[in-house]
Amino acid sequence: MRRVSSGLVLILFMVLSASAQESCETAAYLESEIKNNFLSSGQVEWLEKFVAEKKGDKSLSRGGDKTIITIPVVFHVLYHTSAQNIPDAQIHSQITVLNESFRRLAADTVNTPERFRELAADCFIEFKLATSDTRRRYTSGIVRKYTPISIWDADDKMKFSSEMGADAWDSKQYLNIWVCPLRRTLGYASFPGGDPLKDGIVLNSTTVGVTGKSSFGEGKVAVHEAGHWLGLRHIWGDDYCGDDGVDDTPKQAGFTNGCPTGVRLSCGSGAAGDMYMNYMDLTNDACINLFTFGQSERMRALFEPGGPREGIHTSIGLQPPLIHEIPIAEEPPRWLRPNLFPNPATTEITIDLAYDPRWIGNVMYLTNVQGVRVMMLNITSTIFTIDISQLKPGIYLLTSHRKDGERWQEKIIKM
Template sequence: MKKRILSVLFFIFSFQSFAQHIDRCPPSMGKYPRLHELLNSKIEEKKNARKSANEGVVRIPVVVHVIHNNANGALGGTNISDGQILSQIEVLNEDYRRKIGTPGYNNHPDGADMEIEFFLAPIDPEGRETNGINRVYSAKRSFSVLSDAYNLSDLAYWDSNRYLNIWVANLSGGYLGFAEFPFGNFEGLELQEVDEKIDGVIIDYRAFGRKMGAVEEPYNYGRTATHEIGHWLGLIHIWGDEYCGTDFCDDTPPAESANRTLTCNDILSNCRVRNSRNMIENFLDYTVDSCMNVFTNDQKARVRAILGISERRKQLVANADLFFEVQEPIVVKVLGNPVVGEHLECKIQVNQARDYSVEIVDPLGRKVYSKNFTSAFGQILKIPKKELGQGVRHLKVISGNLQFNYRLLVL
C-alpha cells in the first residue's frame, strides 16, 4: 500500500512538473509586419483569381529522426516506438483534414479543413526503400531548441526541399518544440532565408504522438506537432506574441496573451472588444492538447499563400509526386531546360525498385557525368552545371533494355 501511494505521488509530481514549466515553443514571427502584409495581398489575389496551382489536397512527405541516448539501440525512453510515431502521423491527418469522428473534427463556424495530408516517406534521399523513421544514437542527453538545431541536423538530415524533417529528442529549457518559419526572398521582400540544413520541426519525445509510450499528460494528444507544423507552414500564435497583438487572421479573436491553462474553461480578453472569448481551441494557442481542434479559414488562406510564395515549400510540395506510384516503368522529368542555374535537376520516378544508370554525354559521345543505382526507387538528381560544361548535352537514363534520351542545353 505504501509503495502504491508513493507511485501515485510520483505521478502527480511528474505531471505537475512537466505541465507547469512548459511553453509550447518560443515566440513566432509576428514581428515581421511587411511579410504578413505581403501574405495578405497574396490571399486577396487568390480570392480574385478563384483558382491556384496549389488548390486542392496537398501531401507532404515526412521523415522522423529519433535522436536517442540508448547506446544499445533498445526501444524505450527517448528511443520512442514506431507505434508512437505512427500515432502522431495519424493525429496530423485528423487535425489538418478536420476529420469527422476524430478529435480533430470541429463544428466551429470558422473551422477549416486545411486539405493537407502527411505521410512517412517510403523512399530515402538515396532512392532506397524506407519506413520514414530514422533512428540515431547520441551521447548528448538533451538538446535546446534555441541553440542545438545544427547539432540535431548534423546527427540526421534529409534534403528539406524534398522532406519535412522532424527531429524528436529530449528537449531542455522548458519548450515542447520549435519550427523554422518559411523565410526567404518573397518577391522583393528580402528576409534572411533559413538554412536548409535546419529547416524543419523539433519536438520533445514526451509530446510526440498520442496516449502511448513515452507521451506525458497533458500534452498527450499529439497537438505539439500540429502546432509547430502550423508555424512551419507560416502561421503565428493567435495573440501575435504581444499584448492584444494580431495573427493577421480576422476570424481568430484578439487575445491578451497566450492561454497556459491546464483546463478547457473559457478565457476572456479585453482587446478591441471587451470581454471577448479567446479561441482556446485554436491549434496556434498554448492551451493543452485536449482543448485544441480548430484551424480557421483565414489560417488556411495564409498557409496556401505561403505554399505559393515560399520557394522551398513550393518545391517540397511539387516533389511529393516522387513518392507516388507511376504507371510506366520509368518516368524522367528535367526540371529546367535550358539549364541556367547552378544545377541540372532531374526527377526520376519508377513503378518499382530497379537498377538504372544516368549518363550525360557531349555531342561527341564523351561522358561528362554518370552514376549507377542498384535496386533504387525514384529520386531527384542535382548535378552541378560546372561538371557538364556549356552547350548541347544528351541525358540518358538506362534500365535493362529501356532507354530514355533527352536533349539538354546548358547555358
Template structure:
C-alpha cells in the same frame, strides 16, 4: 525520467528563436514584413479572382529522425526509452491527419462556424533522398539526454537530415530545455538586396520535439499533452502560422477570424478566457485553436483565414513550394491503377506508379510464377506515389507485381530480359 515533466505548461520556442534571428540576420525584420505583405496581397488577389482556397489536397512526406540516448539501440519503445516505437510514430501521423483534415469522429473534428479542413495530409516518406525504399524513420544514438533550442539545432540536424525542400524533417529528442517543441518558420520570398528570413537555415528547417510529447501512445510524460497536439501546433508554425495572440499583448496573427487575444492560454484547463483588446468590447479567446497554448484536449480548430494564410505561404516560400511541387505530381484515380514503365525492364530497376484516392495502407510485392515472394514492402498512410524495385539479381523470366490497399488489389506481369 525527469520528474519535471509533469509540472510543465505548454511553451514552444517559435518566438524566442525568431528574436534570435532578428539579431543575427541583417534586415530580417524588413524581410519579414515584406513577406507578410506578400501573403496579404496573395490572399486578397485570390479572393478578388474568386479562386478557391485549394484546388486539391496537398500531401507532405515526413521523415522522423529519432535521436535517442539509449546505448542499447536494438531496444525500441518502452517506458523511459527515447528510442520510441513505430507505433508511437504512426500515432503522431494519424493525429496530424485527423487535425489537418478536420476528420469527423476524431479529436480533430469541430463544428465551429469558422473551422476549416486544411486539406493537408502527412505520410511517412516511402523513398529516401537517393530514391531507395524507406520506412520514413531514421534512428541515431547520441550520448545526450537534454537539448537546447538555443544552441543544439545545428548539431541535431548534422546527426540526421534529409533535404528540407523535399521532406518535412521531424527530429524527436530525449528532452528539450524549457520547451515542448519548436517549428521553424518558412523562409520568405527572395528580396533583392535583403537577407531572406530563414533563407540560410535549410538544415534546421523542420520540427524539433521532445519524445514524451510526440504522438498519442507510447512513452508520454503528461496527460495534458498526450494527444499529439504539440506537433500539430509546431507544424502550424512550419506552415507559416503565428500564435493567436501574436506573441505580444493583443498582437496580431494576421487572421481576422481568430479573435483578438491578450495572451496565451498557459494553463492546464479548457475554461473560457476573455480579452479586452478592442476598446469597449470583451471577446472570448479561441482557446480551441491549435496555435494557442491550451492542453491537447482543448484543441480542435484551424480557421478559414489560417487555411488561406497557409496556402499562400506554400506558394510564396521557396522551400515550401519546392517541397509541394516535388511530392504532388501524381493525379489521383477513382480506383487503384498500376502504371509500369519500361516493360521488359531496363537498367535493372522496375519503376511503376500506383494511383488511387486518398491515403491508404499499402503493400506491394514481386513474386515469381511459382508464387515465391522475392521482394515485399508495406507502409501506412500513403498517397498515390512512384515506386522502384531493384531487379538486377533476378534471372531472366516472367514475374508478377502485386500492389494492394485495404480494399483493392492490382497485378501486372513483368518481364526481366
C-alpha cells in the same frame, strides 16, 4: 486586423520569449534566429508581404481550391537511452493526429464552440511518411540514430551530424521532424524562409504522438509546431492584443494555460470572446480543436508559385523508391561507456571510447589507490592501447572529464 511593422515584430517576439518558454519556445527560437541573422527582419517582412499579396486569392480562400497538399515527412529519432528510441507506432499515431487536425476530422472537433464552428476549416493539408529518400532509395520515413548526447537544448545542434545530431533532408522537399530529449521544451519549429539546414520541427521524445501522459500527450504539440512551420503565428500575435496576420481570429491579450471554458473576453474580441481553443494557442491538448479559414489560407499561400513551401509539390519524397534495398538499421555502439580490455591486465590495456568521439582531445588520468597520479595521457583516438607493464600490481582508477561536465571513471586491475 491591423498590420505591424517589422521593427515591432522583432520587439514582440522578444517580449514573448520570457513568458511562454515552458510551453513553446518557438518565439524565443525565432528571436534567437533573428539575433543570429539566420532569419532577418527582412525575411519576416518578405513573408508577411507574400502572404498579404496572396490573401483574398479566390483559389485559396473558403470555397476555393480543394486540392489536397500532401507533405512528405521524415522523422529523425535521436536517442541515448532505449526509452528515447520511440516505437514506430508512436510516430504513426503522430501522423494520424496531424492529418485529423489539418483535415478537421478529429473526433474532438465537436468541442469547437458553436460560436466559432462557422470559422473552422478543413485545410486540405495532409502529412505522410516519406517513401523515398533524397537519392530515391527506399525509406520508412523514420531514421533512427544513437547519439552520445543525453539531453539537448533548443539550439538546433540536433540538426547536424557534426554535433552528434542528424542532418536535414532537403527541406524544400521534406518536412524534417527531429525527435530528441529536450531540456524544458516540448518542441519548437522554424518559420518558412530561414536557414534550409535548420528548417523543420523539433519534438521532445516524450511529446510525440498520443501518449496520454501529460496535458500535452495527445499529439497536438506537433500540430501547433506544424502550424508555425507553415507560417502561422500564435493566436495572440505574440504581443498584448497583438496581430497574428489572420483576419478571422479574434484579438487576444495573451496565451492560454490549462483548459478554460465559456466565453472569455479580452482586447474587444467581440461577443464570441477569445479563440483559446485554436491550435495556435498554448491551451492543453484536450482543449484545442480548430484552425480557421484565415489560417488555412495563410498556410496554403506558402505553396503558391514563389512561396517558401512550393518545392513540396515536386518532392520525390512520396514517389516510389527506385532503389529497393532495405537500409541496414544503424545499431547503437555495443558499449555505451568506456570499454577496457583485457581487465585485469599484465602488460597493456586497450581503451575503447567509440561510444562518444567527443572524448578525443581530452586528457585521461591513471591514479593509484593512494590517490597519486601515475600516468597522464592525451586522448587522440577513440580506441587506443596503453602500456602498463611498468606499474606495480594492484588496483588503479582511470578517469577523464570534459568541459561540458561529462566524466567517467573505470577501475583497472594490474596483475
